[in-house]
Amino acid sequence: MTLIDGRAISQAILDTVSADVAALRDAGTTPTLAIVVPTDDEATAWYVRSIVRTATKVGVEARQIDRHGITADELVAELASLSSDPGVHGIICQTPLPKGVTLDQVGQHIAPAKDVDGANPESLGRLAAGLPAFAPATAQAVVEILQRERTPLSGVDLVVVGRSNVVGKPAALLLLAENATVTVCHSRTRDLAAHTRRADVLVAAVGRAHMLGADHVKPGAVVIDVGTNPTEDGGLVGDVDTAAVEPVAGSITPVPGGVGPVTTALLLRNVVTAARG
Numbered sequence: 594m595t596l597i598d599g600r601a602i603s604q605a606i607l608d609t610v611s612a613d614v615a616a617l618r619d620a621g622t623t624p625t626l627a628i629v630v631p632t633d634d635e636a637t638a639w640y641v642r643s644i645v646r647t648a649t650k651v652g653v654e655a656r657q658i659d660r661h662g663i664t665a666d667e668l669v670a671e672l673a674s675l676s677s678d679p680g681v682h683g684i685i686c687q688t689p690l691p692k693g694v695t696l697d698q699v700g701q702h703i704a705p706a707k708d709v710d711g712a713n714p715e716s717l718g719r720l721a722a723g724l725p726a727f728a729p730a731t732a733q734a735v736v737e738i739l740q741r742e743r744t745p746l747s748g749v750d751l752v753v754v755g756r757s758n759v760v761g762k763p764a765a766l767l768l769l770a771e772n773a774t775v776t777v778c779h780s781r782t783r784d785l786a787a788h789t790r791r792a793d794v795l796v797a798a799v800g801r802a803h804m805l806g807a808d809h810v811k812p813g814a815v816v817i818d819v820g821t822n823p824t825e826d827g828g829l830v831g832d833v834d835t836a837a838v839e840p841v842a843g844s845i846t847p848v849p850g851g852v853g854p855v856t857t858a859l860l861l862r863n864v865v866t867a868a869r870g
């Protein structure tokens with residue numbers, strides 16, 4: 594069993610991003626990411642700090658816009674204003690959103706050219722149609738890890754557990770584009786284990802701590818654990834019970850140290866892509 598090193602993959606991506614940022618800066622453009630923070634949620638605050646820290650390291654300017662408890666109308670106005678600001682290349686609006694506000698509602702006000710976390714439904718539609726678009730960074734991270742681990746994808750049985758617009762659905766679309774035979778399972782799926790046990794590649798994106806155990810995994814399978822579920826003692830666990838699955842799987846991404854760091858690196862890579870225009 595191999596533990597996949599997400600931090601090393603993240604660093605490799607960031608090395609390329611750093612060089613690309615330096616070239617853009619030499620040409621007179623400072624890649625700039627606007628981070629709209631509509632919540633004072635602690636996990637979100639951690640993620641925002643981590644984006645700002647990593648952005649600073651690679652030379653991307655991170656503009657943090659704290660708007661705790663913002664209304665839907667105000668958020669729409671903020672996103673529209675950033676969309677037309679020529680000094681801003683990428684926009685991410687952190688979730689969770691204030692009560693009564695949904696990402697579907699506000700995401701459409703992020704210009705697709707700046708939609709570096711794939712929040713605009715138009716970006717998801719373009720992805721489905723095979724047109725150039727930004728996918729949510731977490732969904733991209735799943736594919737990037739599999740490619741860097743040289744996991745064959747063409748024709749393989751691949752199961753995604755979870756169908757959210759931010760992870761499961763876009764990950765399934767990206768993996769379909771890699772010619773995997775993709776099955777999407779979800780909360781209404783009958784006999785989940787019967788599906789997941791057939792998977793050469795298993796992607797867990799449900800958001801429930803340790804939901805998948807040894808019984809769900811095919812011997813030798815590659816397991817990508819997207820879950821970042823906070824524990825009572827302030828730690829973080831995945832959707833997969835890693836200790837239980839270790840003797841069965843061929844390789845697995847740990848939590849922490851797996852998909853999370855790669856997500857942040859790809860968000861910044863997307864900002865560079867957006868800044869190139």
Ligand SMILES: Nc1nc(=O)c2c([nH]1)NC[C@@H]1CN(c3ccc(C(=O)N[C@@H](CCC(=O)O)C(=O)O)cc3)C=[N+]21
Pocket residue numbers: 636637640643685686687688689710730731821828829848849850851852853854855856857
């Ligand atoms: N619009 C939007 N897009 C997001 O992608 C998004 C969001 N909102 N809201 C919050 C969640 C959370 N999230 C994480 C990303 C990286 C780590 C990460 O890198 N975690 C480290 C360790 C953290 C620790 O040890 O506490 C790791 O997994 O190794 C965690 C969580 C992205 N989110």
